[in-house]
Amino acid sequence: MTSTPRKVAVVGGGSTYTPELVDGLGRQYDVLPVDELVLVDPAADRLELTGAFGRRILARLGHPGRITTTTELEPALDGVDAVLLQLRVGGQAARQQDETWPLECGCVGQETTGAGGLAKALRTVPVVLDIAERVRAAAPDAWIIDFTNPVGIVTRALLQEGHRAVGLCNVAIGFQRRFAAWLGVSPELVELDHVGLNHLTWERAVTVDGVDRLPELLAAHGAEIAESLELPVEVLHTLGVVPSYYLRYFYAHDEVVAEQRAAGSRAARVAEIEQELLTMYADPALEEKPALLGERGGAFYSEAAVQLAASLLGSGSAAHTQVVNLRNDGTLPFLPDDAVIEVPAAVDRSGVRAVPLAPLAPVYAGLVAAVTAYEHLALDAALRGGYDRVFKALLAHPLVGQVDVAHGLADRLIATNRDYLRWS
Numbered sequence: 001m002t003s004t005p006r007k008v009a010v011v012g013g014g015s016t017y018t019p020e021l022v023d024g025l026g027r028q029y030d031v032l033p034v035d036e037l038v039l040v041d042p043a044a045d046r047l048e049l050t051g052a053f054g055r056r057i058l059a060r061l062g063h064p065g066r067i068t069t070t071t072e073l074e075p076a077l078d079g080v081d082a083v084l085l086q087l088r089v090g091g092q093a094a095r096q097q098d099e100t101w102p103l104e105c106g107c108v109g110q111e112t113t114g115a116g117g118l119a120k121a122l123r124t125v126p127v128v129l130d131i132a133e134r135v136r137a138a139a140p141d142a143w144i145i146d147f148t149n150p151v152g153i154v155t156r157a158l159l160q161e162g163h164r165a166v167g168l169c170n171v172a173i174g175f176q177r178r179f180a181a182w183l184g185v186s187p188e189l190v191e192l193d194h195v196g197l198n199h200l201t202w203e204r205a206v207t208v209d210g211v212d213r214l215p216e217l218l219a220a221h222g223a224e225i226a227e228s229l230e231l232p233v234e235v236l237h238t239l240g241v242v243p244s245y246y247l248r249y250f251y252a253h254d255e256v257v258a259e260q261r262a263a264g265s266r267a268a269r270v271a272e273i274e275q276e277l278l279t280m281y282a283d284p285a286l287e288e289k290p291a292l293l294g295e296r297g298g299a300f301y302s303e304a305a306v307q308l309a310a311s312l313l314g315s316g317s318a319a320h321t322q323v324v325n326l327r328n329d330g331t332l333p334f335l336p337d338d339a340v341i342e343v344p345a346a347v348d349r350s351g352v353r354a355v356p357l358a359p360l361a362p363v364y365a366g367l368v369a370a371v372t373a374y375e376h377l378a379l380d381a382a383l384r385g386g387y388d389r390v391f392k393a394l395l396a397h398p399l400v401g402q403v404d405v406a407h408g409l410a411d412r413l414i415a416t417n418r419d420y421l422r423w424s
Helices: 018-025 044-061 091-098 101-106 114-138 151-158 172-183 215-230 233-238 245-251 252-265 265-283 291-296 301-313 362-384 386-396 403-422
Strands: 008-009 036-042 066-070 080-087 144-145 165-167 190-197 199-206 320-327 340-348 350-353
Touching: 008 301, 018 036, 018 044, 018 151, 018 301, 036 044, 044 066, 044 091, 044 265, 080 114, 080 301, 091 101, 091 114, 091 362, 101 403, 114 144, 114 151, 114 362, 114 386, 114 403, 144 151, 144 172, 144 301, 151 165, 151 320, 151 340, 151 362, 151 403, 165 172, 165 340, 172 190, 172 215, 172 291, 172 301, 190 320, 190 362, 199 215, 199 245, 215 233, 215 245, 215 252, 245 252, 265 291, 265 362, 301 320, 301 340, 362 386, 386 403
Parallel strands: 008 036, 008 080, 036 066, 080 144, 144 165
Antiparallel strands: 190 199, 190 340, 320 340, 340 350
């Protein structure tokens, strides 16, 4: 799709995700020929591990490109074509907090949804916008691909400031690969009618050669899909769709809260996995990404990121269809144009354009509209700060919606994140 060698920078390059991305780049040189991958991260120790391991991966795959590392952003931006954002402000310790204090108010503790997601947005948006301004100054033609959660809010912040940005999530490609395996077809032949907001989406159709195979999938694999989503299979059959697993936080909120209180946060397990992975990455004999990386999350992230970057940087005239996060601009007419939605889009060098979609049924549209309103308020709070803005965003969120609960959450959010909130 693109023949010119490219330079790609990864902000958050010390992440344990990085070998997944390196492996994808190494295997798809014909799709995206990267001659330099720059890993940027202030954590020099982690950066050294991921950089060295990444070089071994590329060497094993026979990839001619090189990996460089830097703890400063500016050196990475000279001649860069695309900047991938996968940073986590506050690290796993902040995630642990995001998944803990909301439970004290009887709300879901999750790092991208609900009160925890708002906390992450408040920490992240100012940092990302600072990075984006520096990218624009040094490499105004570079694309910013955001994988940093909450993707919808972060992407909206970037687009609102006029940056060349698009958001990316791995939920859609995960479903595509799973459905393709069940149908016995190549993933490239599977088209998803994937619609909603980031982490609030439904698969309304699974089309192969113009035929919707979703009813067939639900009939044959409904129980298995429902088990993976931890939702009753009757919900899938009644709605006739496959919801993202994040919908469980809405459809089974009280059950999730009870489970989280009993079992503890996901963050604790992720922190353990990260330490195990870093120990593995330090082994000079390791040349392939370990199976444990699959437990970290982000399956197929590398393939989605490589395909998106290749389409944005490619020289071909044909657009590639991929699920991304982009401006609404009338695609869902009940939302404002500047809302960021997650839908299939035509992607090429000129940018991303949502493909035409069938109207969204009220059972989904109501929730999408409510969460979009919350995201607007969340971004306002992230940009301008203040207790009242945090409270209003929480009050508007469908998982909160009560005055006393919103006040309790706002108090805890600000107290826990005071070191990251410039206005507090």
